[in-house]
Amino acid sequence: MANIQQVAKQAGVSVATVSRVLNGKDKVSTKTKLKVEEAIQYLNYEPSMLGRNLRNSESRIVLILIPSISNPFYFEVIKGIENMALSQNYSILLCETDSKPEKEEIYFDLVRKKMADGIISMDPAVNVETLKELAENYAIIQCSEYGGGIGIPYVTIDSEEASYHAVKHLIQIGHRKIALMNSDEKFLYARERRMGYERALQEHGIPLDGEYIFYTQELGFEQGQQTMKKILQLQDRPTAVFAVSDLLAIGALKEINAAGLHVPEDVAVVGFDKIDFSNMTNPALTTVAQPMYKMGTVAARMLIEKIQGKTVDSIVLGHELVIRESTTG
Amino acid sequence: MANIQQVAKQAGVSVATVSRVLNGKDKVSTKTKLKVEEAIQYLNYEPSMLGRNLRNSESRIVLILIPSISNPFYFEVIKGIENMALSQNYSILLCETDSKPEKEEIYFDLVRKKMADGIISMDPAVNVETLKELAENYAIIQCSEYGGGIGIPYVTIDSEEASYHAVKHLIQIGHRKIALMNSDEKFLYARERRMGYERALQEHGIPLDGEYIFYTQELGFEQGQQTMKKILQLQDRPTAVFAVSDLLAIGALKEINAAGLHVPEDVAVVGFDKIDFSNMTNPALTTVAQPMYKMGTVAARMLIEKIQGKTVDSIVLGHELVIRESTTG
DNA sequence: GATGAAAATGTAATCGATTACATTTCGGAA
DNA sequence: TTCCGAAATGTAATCGATTACATTTTCATC
Structure with missing residues (x-):
């Protein structure tokens, strides 16, 4: 494997000149440029990012923190982040925390040790204290999930409004007994969705x-099933269920079917997230769509600006209610 | 941010000694060690991996190449890879190629530029020529999907046998008209499964x-729907379908339902991969399970050994048929 | 052809660690 | 006390790039 010294020698120029050809910023005469490019070709040279990164004190890697890689909600967001990142010559390290602090620490350490330039956190269970502390020295953005008022820029939707929108839809098509399948209210979004x-x-x-x-x-799916079982046992059974995630809703769907009831005739169901699978179910799921791809690109842009030392503001994006068979037959 | 020089000065020792304390390999007297640790604490020092990596000519990052991040088949494999990698102090960069050569090249370049130490490829559409060329200079393992006889170590299952197993199950429960929903036979596994x-x-x-x-x-799901539509239009309609992926099978399920038919009474369905969603469907899907987690750990172990310069042999793992409602009611 | 400013190129420091080799310190034996 | 080998520590080169600054080359102008 050749290095820049050998290329310089081969081309009969100095390393500085080779570097200049490589980066194309400074002026190099066409003749020298040609010589250098020939040498690069000849030696099959590829500049080492290890050397470059050390010199530039950057890794050009950004971390994405998600609780679980198998939750489809994150796919589109990740795609958005990735595309934006790649366009700026950043690579992304996908970090599954399993919502465990030990796992989280491994990845936080990567930032502390300069192996990553910043973090986009999508983990609602993230340790806010550590994150806050880290944010003092490193670039951090919260995406979709965010702890309020801790001074870290975030991009998200208006959960309260989205939830209101979904429930209003159920009311408008005639439902009055509507159950809410929420997640633990230690999460801000859960409180907002209840509101x-x-x-x-x-x-x-x-x-x-x-x-x-x-x-x-x-x-998850199992929690949806279990909770739906409880709901079906209620004296005064609801005619509609609003679940705060599609996976919950899909679990509910399965359970309703298992009980010999029909969706939406007996029980209407609304989910949240518009994951890919939400229209593969039987019936297809009515759900609240977040602008996930956009969220990803915005988060990535914000992070990169933060890395470059700019100050960035939080952003709230819009949502959309996708009405399908599980509420309208 | 402090560096090793400052720690050395603070502790009143040389950088070599600090490094020795950091790595714990060479002997350091307890007294000096204490001094150094105090200094590290005091300065809030974190060793930079940029410096270390350059010196050691390694990045401690491995690439995982997958065609699409949203295909649930890869989750468990990735988990297996990740756990093994983390235990050896490697981080993983998840690379979605979308089966596009341009995207692939971006990630191959990361290896050429020393930003990654090796690759685990799970992309059946990978450019075999490039991969072969790359394998001459860098550590590469093929996982699950592999082009035969190109001299790159792989870990996989016996696709022919697994397919045989699935179809035999359908025959044993009485089916004789069995359709095969296969993928393009340019892929080795597709040819094997047909066999x-x-x-x-x-x-x-x-x-x-x-x-x-x-x-x-x-x-994908859509291909499953479309293909099932064709199958249902056949003069002599099959009573069973074996699809080579769960997503195809789930698409088939939906289409059968949409046609007013029932699974498994009218048409039995078998999938392949045992993705999480395969038991969330209605009815739950009979499917062939690959030992995905194991596959991941094995692939990671092989890659790390390869990185360390050892020679590694290919491995074929076993499979398992998971019988559920879509064949047995 | 001499002059000088602009353009091109070179020299060497630098990023932050690791480590071979050199030097100092230490403790026990004579 | 002296001496010696082992243990502890230090010095400086090294990994492979970038870049401030210094130097050389080029070339239009007089």
């Missing part, structure tokens, strides 16, 4: 019934 | 019917 739910009910004069609100520890 | 399908039929004296074999360009 949207309540606002929609209030606005239409539907009394709030605590019996209709359920909390789950995680947002 | 397994044929062997099972032959062995049970069922004549081969070319009408029952379908090819799809991709392995």
Whole structure:
């Protein structure tokens, strides 16, 4: 493997000149440039990023923190981040935390040790204290999930409004007994989504019934099934369910089917996220779509600006209700 | 941000000593060690991997090449790779190629430029020529998908046998008209799976019917739907379908439902991969399970050994047929 | 042909670690 | 106390690039 010295010798010029040809910033005469390019060709030379990165004190790698790689919600976001990052010559390291602090620490360390230039966190369970501390010295952006008021720039949607929108849809097609399948309210978005739910009910004069609100520890398929089982056992069975994730909603769907009931005739279901699978189910799922790809590109842009030392502001993006078979037959 | 020089000065020792404390290999007296540790604490020092990596000529990063991040098949494999890699202090860069050569090149370049120490390729559409060339100078392992006989170590399952196993199951529960939903036979595994399908039929004296074999360009949900539509239009409709991916099978499921037919009474369905979603469907999918996590750990181990300069042999792992509702009601 | 400013190129320091080799320190034996 | 080998520590080269600054070349102008 050749290095820049050998290329310089081969071309009969100095390393500085080779570097200049490589980076194309400074002026080099066409004749020398040709000589250097020939030497590069001849020696099959590839500049080492190890040397370059050390000199430039950067790694050109950014971290994406997600709780679980298998949650389809993140795909589009990641794609958005990746495309933006690649266009700026950054690579992305996908970090699955399993919501475990030990795992998180491994990746935080990568930043501390200069192996990564910044972090986009999408983990709602992230240790906010550590993150805050880290944010003092390193570039950090929160995407989609964010702890409020800790001074780290974020990009997200208006969860309260989105939730309100979904529940209002259910009310408008005639439902009055609407269950909420929420996640643990230690998460800000969970609190916001409950508030949207309540606002929609209030606005239409539907009394709030605590019996209709359920909390789950995680947002997966199994939790959806279990919770739906409980819901179906209620004395006064709801005619609609709003679940704060598609996976929960899909679990609910399966459980309703298993009980011999039909969606949406017996129970209507609304999910959240518009993951790919949400229209592969039977029936296809009505769901709230976040602008995931956009969220990713915006987050990446913000992060790169932060890395470059600029100050960046938080951004709230819009959402969209995608109405499909699980509410309208 | 402090560097090793400053720590040395603070502790009143040389950089060599600090480095020795850091790496714990060479002997350092307890007294000096304490002094150094204090200095590290005091200055909040974190060793830079940029410096270390340059000196050691390594990046401690490995690439995973997958065609699409949203294909759930890869999750468990990736988890296996990641856990093994982390335990050896490697980080993984997840690279989505979209099966596009341009995208592929970006990541290959990362290896050429020393930003990555090796590659685990799971992309069946990878450019074999480039890969072969790369393998001469860099550590490369093929995982799950592999081009045969190109001299790059691989870990995989016996596709022919697995396919045979699945089709035999359908025959044993009484089916004789079995369609095969295969992917393009430019892929080795597609050819192998067709061979397994044929062997099972032959062995049970069922004549081969070319009408029952379908090819799809991709392995997604939509292709499954489209192909199933064609299958349902056949004069002599098959009573069972073996799809070479779960996503295809799930698409088939949806289409069968949409046609007002029932699984498995009217048409039985078998998938391949045992992705998470395969038991969230209605009915749950019978499928062939690959030992994905194991595959990941094995691939990672092989790659790391390769990086260390050892020679490694290819490995073929076993599979398992998971029988669920889509064949047995 | 002499002059001088602009353009091209070269020299050497630098980024932050590791490590071969050199030197100093230490403790026990004579 | 002296001496010696082992243990501890230090010195300086090295990995492979970038770049500030110094030097040389080029070339239009007089």
